[in-house]
Amino acid sequence: MHLATLTHQGQPRLVGRAAPEAPWRLASPDSSLADVVGRGGGVPPMVDGVASEGPLLAPYRPATLHGVGLNYHDTVKEMGWEPPAEPYLFPKLSSSVIGTGEAVVFDPELTQRVDWETELAVIIGTEARRVREQDALDHVFGYSVANDISARDLQARDGQWLRGKGLDTFCPFGPVVVTADEIPDPHRLGIRTWVNGEKVQDGTTADMVFRIPELIAYLTRYFTLRPGDVVLTGTPAGCGDFRKPPRALRPGDVLESEVEGIGRLVNPVRAATSGSPAR
Template structure:
């Protein structure tokens, strides 16, 4: 099943995709839908207003996540290109709901940064409460589905201190979507191609099988210190090929188009635009 959050004249709405139709489910966004214990059967049976998929105004896949966790250094090839040892535990940082963008929204190039970088990522959204010390199987069962994310990063801000938050949590910087795809359609994202293109040039290309910590590993680890709740969004890390690791370094400029693709899920296509305060 594919779910999405769309913008309408009446506000946002969670929809189920049926071929070229998008059917409203009655929830304001996918996160709100997932907070229903019966979300799967409710979404399957919903028969609300319909929309042409080709004409959808896509909001972020979830607009009201209670928490957004991100994992750094999780693809083996990316860890190697950054000159680091394989970690024993996930490296974590956070984002906020106002960081998220839709899959076709423009990305503003902040005037304050000269090092805007791309990071294609597989994201997943929690669909059931996951409490302390969850096992890997329980964690896997709590994942509602998977989505495409680009963790656009301001590298010069990220590296100001050992803590990355200020380079990762800029408002309206993180495309997320276009859909949430349930795991039964994509073998729980175990081995999907993930790639990022800038103006049609391939910058990142890998497979999710290169992840050091799988989505279930990450969810179980997080549940050790906090309760994951329906609608929470988790980013699993980026593969090799980021601009900051190139020689010479390459960063995004206004006018460029970033295309982020995860096989079997979809793509985010975003134009970098000049900051006009």
């Protein structure tokens, strides 16, 4: 099932469809994707007929997002580093989440090196603690697309990644959630990024250093993963800061982020202005 949140008659509504080409159908007004994922239960019936498609919103706002750095062999090679011995973890803040169509907004006085990182997002469906690798995928509700926008200058200045990864609007997420039964092997998906129509990333989840069961098992050695939590699984080669010459996002750019079989986020980029809202 493909699930999303869209605006219908001025209100956010949970919708679903059996295939990407099928029309959206509305769930009952008291259902939300956050509730569906958060309770770890089944998908509610889509009962209200065919929905006229309005703007898609972020599917829901995850409480916790776990980022994983340096998790693609081609990325590590591009950087001239060795693959990490263990997953490299960092937090991504809930306040950074935006949906497709919303702007990635940054203050040029704070950062000049804003970079893209399209990633497969893994959505946890049942509570997980000290999970074995062979059981890890049983805890996955589904998958989505995310872009781990990164302020490289803040990362370099801080020596840790909270500011560089956590700024408002720095996590486009969506546009849909695809339930796990629709993606039997999440390690065979293409990942692509475009900036102003130019393809800048073209990789595959087969290139992960640590596969999803390994990541879930590792994370749950230290933390409890709860329904609705998201694991961002890393990005393939092609980020702007590692190109020759380096390249950064600029106001006026259009960023597109795609994972095969799930969907594509489209986000304009703009500069923050005094007194303007973040989104």
